[in-house]
Amino acid sequence: MKSFTGAAVSPEQLDKIIRAGMAAPTAVNKQPWSFVIVTDKKKIDELAAGLPTARGIDKAGAVIIVCTEPNKAYLQSKDFAIIDASLASENILLATEAMGLGGHWTASYPYEDKMKHVRTVLGIPTGVIPLNVILVGVPTGEDKPKEKYQRIKSIGENGSQRNSIHFHNAKND
């Protein structure tokens, strides 16, 4: 979802969205995330200037940067930090949809140049990873969900099938 009208997103809506983000599971409940919410159009434009792949950012009502800190994650693991923040991000995306808004993940991590830009514009310390820049806005209605469900991923030249879903049951054992 990345076609937005440009309308604002209210503080109450943003609070609800962040609550959904914080409700996500984290390894050993460490909650290594933090969230930067930007509604100021000038600041969003500053972010956009260094994020050429952030399609739709010009019409977003707000952007949320989901940050994560390996130091605060289980086993001080960067992997856990990224997994935990990704789950919070997905909850944010689901909450926007459920509220009749639109949400769209745009990249920061793992691109050094993008993370540096986001840190510089928002004053985020180096130990903190800005995982993404999630665009939030009022949808124009032109984006339609993509059909992604597929039992068979591809069929090879010799007719062999590559499946996306594998059922294991007693017969397979």
Ligand SMILES: Cc1cc2nc3c(=O)[nH]c(=O)nc-3n(C[C@H](O)[C@H](O)[C@H](O)COP(=O)(O)O)c2cc1C
């Ligand atoms: C790690 C990650 C990075 C992404 N980076 C970008 C991005 O920089 N720009 C963008 O427009 N979309 C980005 N996306 C969104 C994907 O392009 C999008 O989810 C995918 O095309 C499927 O479309 P859908 O989410 O509308 O179903 C990113 C998604 C993920 C998970």
